[in-house]
Amino acid sequence: MEFDFVIVGAGSAGCVLANRLSADPSVSVALIEAGGRDDSPWIHVPVGYFKTIKDPALNWMYRTEADKGLNGRSINWPRGKTLGGSSSINGLLYVRGQPQDYDRWRQMGNPGWGWDDLLPLFKRSEAWEGGADPVRGAGGELSVSRSRQSWQVVDAWVEAARSAGFPFNPDYNGTEQEGVGYFQLTARNGLRCSSAKAFLKPARFRPNLKIFTHMQVDSVELEAGRAIAVRGRRHGSPLRISARREIILSAGAIGSPQILMLSGIGEPGHLAEHGISLNHALPGVGQNLQDHLQARPVYRCTAPTINTRTRGLFNQTRIGMEYLISRSGPLTLAASLGTGFLKTRPDLETPDIQFHIQPFSANNPTTDTDDFDAFTASVLQLRPESTGEIRLRSAHIEDHPLIHPNYLSTPLDQQTIVEGIRLARRICRHAPVADLIIKEHAPGNAVPDEDFEGLLNWARDTSTTIYHPTGTCKMGQDPMAVVDERLRVRGIDGLRVADASIMPSIVSGNTNAPAIMIGEKASDMIREDMRT
Incomplete structure (x- = not known):
């Protein structure tokens, strides 16, 4: 040994x-x-x-x-x-x-x-x-590849972001990160x-x-x-x-x-x-x-999403057969399809927020999806100022340590997460994605854009890690x-x-x-x- x-x-x-x-x-x-x-x-x-x-x-x-x-x-x-x-x-x-x-x-x-x-x-x-x-x-x-999945609502979000004035970027891992496009896997x-x-x-x-x-x-x-x-x-x-x-x-x-x-x-x-x-x-x-904290605005929509297209024995059998025959279909879905690296302020040198556009929704990413069609416009702050710590719970390796993330503990982090939510809403007011939206499911109309404390409190109540x-x-x-x-x-x-x-x-x-x-x-x- x-x-x-x-x-x-x-x-x-x-x-x-x-x-x-x-x-x-x-x-x-x-x-x-x-x-x-x-x-x-x-x-x-x-x-x-x-x-x-x-x-x-x-x-x-x-x-x-x-x-x-x-x-x-x-x-x-x-x-x-x-x-x-x-x-x-x-x-x-x-x-x-x-x-x-x-x-x-x-x-x-x-x-x-x-x-x-x-x-x-x-x-x-x-x-x-x-x-x-x-x-x-x-x-x-x-192996790094382009996404093979295409969902109407994700494509519509990318086009809406372009309509809102953000550039399309075919390769955010290339010479420039800023813009909207699709994840590489x-x-x-x-x-x-x-x-x-x-x-x-x-x-x-x-x-x-x-x-x-x-x-x-x-x-x-x-x-x-x-x-x-x-x-x-x-x-x-x-x-x-x-x-x-x-x-x-x-x-x-x-x-x-x-x-x-x-x-x-x-x-x-x-x-x-x-x-x-x-x-x-x-x-x-x-x-x-440090970690990336994601706020998860959710929009009910008329377009088909994972929420309903994967329910029931018939759909699940069809999806399984498609994957076995051609290695395609919903079983090849990554955690997100669409993305955007954008700025909340024009004076910034580089993007400070990132979107993860998902053709599904759930109360949190580790639970079952909702029973209605919806998509999630998850947004996170790329460079948070907040720092936390790992502390021992005991002197035994079997006892998980104490994890104190200390999220949203600085004014900049609070401002950025709220501006990210506002930007998600701004994009979703543009066609073609606006034409597919029935309503904003979360945070919803009860929390208007001008209510900074309301949006921040919603983020505190619902945001979760994106595992970084x-x-x-x-x-x-x-x-x-x-x-x-x-x-x-x-x-x-x-x-x-x-x-x-x-x-x-x-x-x-x-x-x-x-x-x-x-x-x-x-x-x-x-x-x-x-x-x-």
């Missing part, structure tokens, strides 16, 4: 690391995953996220603490618990973010993390069906392309790669300031796996800080509260938590930084973090593609350090 490299977490970044590091036959690699293999058929059918997001065998089933910004509500925070991690249960949406996001990381004291540094890594992973060009890659493992031929399928499957039979499923790591063992092993349980039995070179935590924005704190790495006072001996003081562990937790082991130079620009845990030798937790600030878009890029970047740096 000794390897050169031990990777904890087989998610979006961890699978990339396992592939890239094990490509060198002279080193041995262990990849540890708390969940099981990705053999559920619902993982691979795109619309299966409706099933997997409720399955405790595939989802950690995290839940936040009561949040003041949500009027005291506690909400679900799904995270993947299987090979591929959250890339196996997410909505398949491929979004890189804005170049300015990464240039800002570099300006925050992280050389090597600017857009020009990272674009080659995005391209290296990518197999974009549109072919290679100066900003897109076609030779990578991760991590899918090919009607099947999900998770990080496990893209990166782990081609490498899984390498003799120098050992994959441990059903092993939950609870701590990193330290000796003289160096990480030398991980400890945990597999199928109920204790297991210790040691690392000759490095341990890399890729357990995500919740798991990675929890493991660090249980290893005695964190804020001394908080560790003492739980009787954990201090090994290394790092007050930033678990801090700087980041930042809890942030990269940087300041006293609250957990890792340096090479993702090395500050003050500990032989230990890195490589997942979305290292983001010093959240990216302007969905986080799966950036997490894969972080895996690519980490693998390059680790291999460079091997040669020095």
Whole structure:
């Protein structure tokens, strides 16, 4: 049970690391995953996220603490618990973010993390069906495709946005993000392309790669300031796996800080509260938590939507046969089809809100759809100022940590979410989508545009996560930084973090593609350090 490299977490970044590091036959690699293999058929059918997001065998089933910004509500925070991690249960949406996001990381004291540094890594992973060009890659493992689904109400929303004065953008991952259009998906031929399928499957039979499923790591063992092993349980039995070179935590924005704190790495006072001996003081562990909060205006409409077209045995049988015969139809539906990256103020350099246009509606994204035809014009703030924290609930890994998102805690965040709702309404007053709308189901006419507090209160009562937790082991130079620009845990030798937790600030878009890029970047740096 000794390897050169031990990777904890087989998610979006961890699978990339396992592939890239094990490509060198002279080193041995262990990849540890708390969940099981990705053999559920619902993982691979795109619309299966409706099933997997409720399955405790595939989802950690995290839940936040009561949040003041949500009027005291506690909400679900799904995270993947299987090979591929959250890339196996997410909505398949491929979004890189804005170049300015990464240039800002570099300006925050992280050389090597600017857009020009990272674009080659995005391209290296990518197999974009549109072919290679100066900003897109076609030779990578991760299949990225255009949506094959077409729903009248989504097309009508895109045209209405254009009528409202917003430009059409055929490729928001190209040279310019701003505009409206259609999402790109991590899918090919009607099947999900998770990080496990893209990166782990081609490498899984390498003799120098050992994959441990059903092993939950609870701590990193330290000796003289160096990480030398991980400890945990597999199928109920204790297991210790040691690392000759490095341990890399890729357990995500919740798991990675929890493991660090249980290893005695964190804020001394908080560790003492739980009787954990201090090994290394790092007050930033678990801090700087950021997420994208989505407000979900819903419109009843005359056009057919998923709500009614998938109800009943006849419809379900027809849909199943269409998928089996041609890998098409509603079972290939991603979490959203239409999108828009727009500005709430004309003086902004880049878009500050993102739309997810969905041909269905529900009280929340993890429940059954409504029994009437409707669509959702979900809107989120791309760069929230609000930050929260992850705290230990106890000294036991089995106890989920306390999640405090601290949503909508700044005036800018409050203003932006309200302006996003107003913008959703403005677009929906334009043809052709206006011609399909029966009425605004939520928030409804009882809350007019001019009622700022009413719209904000509706957002607090109904908004939910769009599943992008980041930042809890942030990269940087300041006293609250957990890792340096090479993702090395500050003050500990032989230990890195490589997942979305290292983001010093959240990216302007969905986080799966950036997490894969972080895996690519980490693998390059680790291999460079091997040669020095």
